[in-house]
Amino acid sequence: MVNEFEEVLSVCIDRIVMGDSVEDCLLRYPDHARELEPLLRTAIAARQAGAVKARPEFKAVSGYHVRAAFRERTAKHVSSKRGAFQWLPRWAVATAVVLVVLVVGATGTVAAASDALPGNVLYPVKLAGERVQMAVTFSDEGKAKLYIEFADRRAAELVNLAATDAPERIEETAARLTSNLAALEALAAAGRGPADETKAAELEQELARHAARSLDALDKAQTETQETAKEAVDQARDKMLQGYNSALEAMQKRGR
Amino acid sequence: MQQEQDLVQRARRGDPEAFECLYEASFDKIYRYISFKVRQQQDAEDLTQQVFMKAMESIGSFRWRGVSFSAWLFRIAHNQIVDFYRRNSRRNTVPLEDNLAIHDSGPYSDPEAMAERNWQIEELSQACLQLTPAQREVISLRFAGELSVAETAQTVGKSQGAVKVMQHEALRKLRQIMLPVTEEMDGQRV
Numbered sequence: 001m002v003n004e005f006e007e008v009l010s011v012c013i014d015r016i017v018m019g020d021s022v023e024d025c026l027l028r029y030p031d032h033a034r035e036l037e038p039l040l041r042t043a044i045a046a047r048q049a050g051a052v053k054a055r056p057e058f059k060a061v062s063g064y065h066v067r068a069a070f071r072e073r074t075a076k077h078v079s080s081k082r083g084a085f086q087w088l089p090r091w092a093v094a095t096a097v098v099l100v101v102l103v104v105g106a107t108g109t110v111a112a113a114s115d116a117l118p119g120n121v122l123y124p125v126k127l128a129g130e131r132v133q134m135a136v137t138f139s140d141e142g143k144a145k146l147y148i149e150f151a152d153r154r155a156a157e158l159v160n161l162a163a164t165d166a167p168e169r170i171e172e173t174a175a176r177l178t179s180n181l182a183a184l185e186a187l188a189a190a191g192r193g194p195a196d197e198t199k200a201a202e203l204e205q206e207l208a209r210h211a212a213r214s215l216d217a218l219d220k221a222q223t224e225t226q227e228t229a230k231e232a233v234d235q236a237r238d239k240m241l242q243g244y245n246s247a248l249e250a251m252q253k254r255g256r
Numbered sequence: 257m258q259q260e261q262d263l264v265q266r267a268r269r270g271d272p273e274a275f276e277c278l279y280e281a282s283f284d285k286i287y288r289y290i291s292f293k294v295r296q297q298q299d300a301e302d303l304t305q306q307v308f309m310k311a312m313e314s315i316g317s318f319r320w321r322g323v324s325f326s327a328w329l330f331r332i333a334h335n336q337i338v339d340f341y342r343r344n345s346r347r348n349t350v351p352l353e354d355n356l357a358i359h360d361s362g363p364y365s366d367p368e369a370m371a372e373r374n375w376q377i378e379e380l381s382q383a384c385l386q387l388t389p390a391q392r393e394v395i396s397l398r399f400a401g402e403l404s405v406a407e408t409a410q411t412v413g414k415s416q417g418a419v420k421v422m423q424h425e426a427l428r429k430l431r432q433i434m435l436p437v438t439e440e441m442d443g444q445r446v
Contacts, residue, residue, distance in 0.1 A: 002417040042431040049380040050400030054287045074270035
């Protein structure tokens with residue numbers, strides 16, 4: 001049986017988790033203040049003990065692995081339900097997809113989509129095109145180059161979005177950028193990428209150049225950022241910096 | 257809650273963006289909850305990833321039967337931790353060395369303050385070992401996982417009233433065990 005004090009304590013704990021201070025709670029329940037105070041101080045200690053944050057690079061890499069596994073699982077599920085096309089070998093399906101994209105591209109849709117920004121109706125076409133490009137790239141070196149290129153595109157989109165009043169799109173784009181860089185980092189961490197040391201060093205330098213150029217461009221764009229999007233742009237910059245640093249670090253380790 | 261239900265339905269149909277949203281919304285809480293219980297960064301990271309992999313594999317079987325997605329996810333986390341301790345039954349101590357990195361900025365950003373805080377956290381971890389398993393679970397879910405009483409009740413399979421009673425008892429006991437520590441921490445805001 002819950003007594004009144006236990007109800008009050010529970011409410012106060014919820015408020016503390018939301019950021020209220022002990023004093024706020026005591027003022028709200030003066031009749032229980034004496035008994036509440038020591039317990040709420042202990043609650044604060046418990047909350048502080050639990051307030052650890054994951055390493056951002058772990059969060060990014062883990063997110064990449066989980067997303068990749070989810071996509072793979074979904075793809076397997078879909079392929080097991082291919083029905084009428086089940087007799088087709090995978091390479092034939094991939095080729096057909098590429099042909100469709102090329103045909104559609106010939107009509108100008110994909111070409112037009114290449115400049116699309118998040119929020120634009122053609123933007124999903126741009127992302128779909130990238131996924132196809134990645135799916136038909138089989139070498140680790142090719143994949144690494146694509147991740148760098150896609151990260152560069154996301155960075156360019158962020159620069160364009162920085163002057164708009166669209167913090168959600170900025171956050172989404174920053175998440176996609178982080179995802180591309182995390183994929184590159186995971187590739188390097190697994191010891192994959194260019195087989196040749198010189199090529200690996202060139203790729204690393206290329207990434208460093210892209211990172212410097214993108215950060216510089218975003219810094220310049222920040223002067224025109226609207227107040228409502230300022231926080232999102234600041235966070236996007238932090239993520240960009242962190243992502244590039246982690247990917248570079250992984251590539252450097254791989255080169256050693 | 258409605259948004260969470262929509263996301264779960266979409267994820268069950270194989271929508272990767274929906275699953276990504278669920279992942280983003282739950283990641284920090286699950287990581288904190290696991291860290292609170294295993295106290296080693298590498299183990300916490302491995303277990304966190306395992307939880308989401310497991311959730312991904314099992315989401316097709318998830319049903320809304322009075323249990324929210326968060327509660328379901330925390331049950332997976334709880335089970336993973338139980339398995340982890342079964343596999344590593346020798347690990348019944350909580351070493352200070354190689355403890356969880358605290359990535360907070362602010363008052364704990366200098367090494368001395370961080371070491372002090374780690375020591376206080378360690379005291380609390382040790383004090384928690386003197387609680388009953390059920391009390392310890394409630395404290396972990398409420399303070400590290402930031403679950404509501406209702407969600408905690410769903411996760412541990414008890415009534416909300418029982419959870420309120422357990423958290424009261426647990427806090428009272430913790431207060432007695434670590435009185436000097438909490439006095440030192442008094443005055444610090446969350």
